[in-house]
Amino acid sequence: MQKQLKAFSLLFYELFSFHRILLSVLMSVPLSISIAQPNLDLTDHTKISAKPIYVKQHHIHAFLPKDSEPIDDSSPSPDEDVLKDEIDTDISNETSTHEHIVSKGDAFSTILHQYDVEQVDIRQLIKIDIEMHHLQVGQKLSWTLNEGHQIEHLIWERSQSEKRYYDRTKEGFKVSILFGTGELYQKITKVVVNGSFINSAKFSGLNSQEIREVITALQWQIDFRKLHDGDYFEILTMHATLNGAKQHSDLLGVRFCNVSQDYYAIRAADGKFYDRNGSGLTSGFMRFPTFRKYRVSSPFNPRRKNPITGRIAPHKGVDFAVPIGTPVLSIGNGEVIVSTFSDTAGNYIAIRHGRQYMTRYMHLKTLFVKKGQKVKRGEYIALSGNTGRSTGPHIHFETWINNQAVNPLTARLPSMACLTGKELLVYLTRVKKVLFQLHKE
The missing domain is CATH 2.70.70.10 (Glucose Permease (Domain IIA))
Structure with a gap:
């Protein structure tokens, strides 16, 4: 009995002062009633039955004040916060579909973990294909999630001539590997802004994926909602075919020109975009x-x-x-x-x-x-x-x-990066080739 009283006492004093006062008042009401009724007969032969209530230790926190919003509370929808403009409405951006270019320091598990993919899926994929441990810079991963944050379909583009497909089945995942003779060719596209950037880009022949890549590359330098008629983009893309069929295109570099300044974004070997001098395009x-x-x-x-x-x-x-x-x-x-x-x-x-x-x-x-x-x-x-x-x-x-x-504590966020040493020398050689292509127009 003493142990129970001691436990109750500890629990009681963990409450905020307001809650202690409220609980004390509620407990005093029955006592006051009993004192006010002296004729109430509680003789020794009276049997009072009580059913104990047991609360598990890890459930106690549900009854105590927390330094956060109520557990069933929901924060405002992000749909109400995000600006709705032509880029949001004209370019589909389904939260269930993602893609990632492998950069230096990336690992398969950390890439997917930041998108809250089920850990069991990550383990199963690595188990059926041990090569997942050996991602290379510049390779591309794309995947689709279901409502339970489980992977339905994943594509690993290991090279221009090899793609691996992972499809969910009742037993786990099925792997398919496609080999073929790939061909590469480069293409320069000029987009002159006339009203809407999206419509101008589509009119010039860019697809939705290519438009998204241009926006991603230049997002830290220009505001796509504040372009002017006559501003223009020169866009260098690399197109790949496999067994004669077009597979995908990758943005190699882009130049944006307006009346006062030119802006550049050029992809390095690590899959990220830098300016002409090898400096990162974000402030981190x-x-x-x-x-x-x-x-x-x-x-x-x-x-x-x-x-x-x-x-x-x-x-x-x-x-x-x-x-x-x-x-x-x-x-x-x-x-x-x-x-x-x-x-x-x-x-x-x-x-x-x-x-x-x-x-x-x-x-x-x-x-x-x-x-x-x-x-x-x-x-x-x-x-x-x-x-x-x-x-x-x-x-x-x-x-x-x-x-x-x-997760804000683990997500891979932009950093204040710049290339140095051998990586910078390799990049500057690439810059010369890209700029030569872009200035052909």
Whole structure:
């Protein structure tokens, strides 16, 4: 009995003061009633039956205050935050379909893990094809996910003459390997802007994949929503055929020209785009939206379950337990697309970085930026708070890539990179060849 009282006492004092007061009042009501009724006969022969309720240790947290939003709460939909323009509406960007060019330091498991692919799928694919451990820079992976974040179909383009297909079956995955005689040829396409970039590019003969690659390559240098008639692009692509059939095209380099300046993006051997001097085209991202890393009070978990109801209640970000008034920083250069109040998220901000990335910051006290404002990496955007549906001071921080929430602590984010040494020399040789092609027009 003493052990039970001690456990209850510890649990009681873990509650916030308000909850302790409320619980004390509720417990005192029956006692007051019994004292007010002295004629109530509770003799020794009276039997009082009570059914004990057992709560598992890992369920206790469900009854205690948390430094995050309620477990069944949902944050505002990203569809409401993302700018809707011609690029979003005219170019399909299904969150279930992804592709990745292998870069230096990439591994098969880490590439797929950041998109929350089922770990069992990753293990099965590596088990049936041990070569997955030996990805090479420049190879391409593309895959399609189902609603359960399971891989339905994956393609590994190992070279111009070999492609491997992995299809889900009831027993696991089936592998098919296609070999053939491949041919390569280069093509220069000139796109002159006339009203809409998308329509101008399509009119010039580019397909949706090629248009997306151009946007991705130049997303950090120009705003595709603010082009002018007469601006033009010179685009160098490499086309591949296999057994006589066209397979795909890769963007090698692009030059954008307007009345005041030319912009370049040229693909290096590592699959990334750099300028003519080998400098990266992004300013890089910080990992945390604060000056230092604070305690994570609630981790990223897209499959989080309510321990009571058993329903899926995804937590699409990371909660950092911070004191109210802690400076909140933008993790990268971008444009503020939301700065407002929500019943659930409280004061919150959404920032778009290029065309692929978006970050969101919730439960803030004070907002320092407005919608449409440009911000720099490390710039103050707000002070942390406890607004909206929150039971403790914290920052709820989300990172989205291609309209899909990823783990902010593990996702591969753009870095401030530049080529050096032998890699730079090889790249500069490639630059000369690409520029020669681009300036032919």
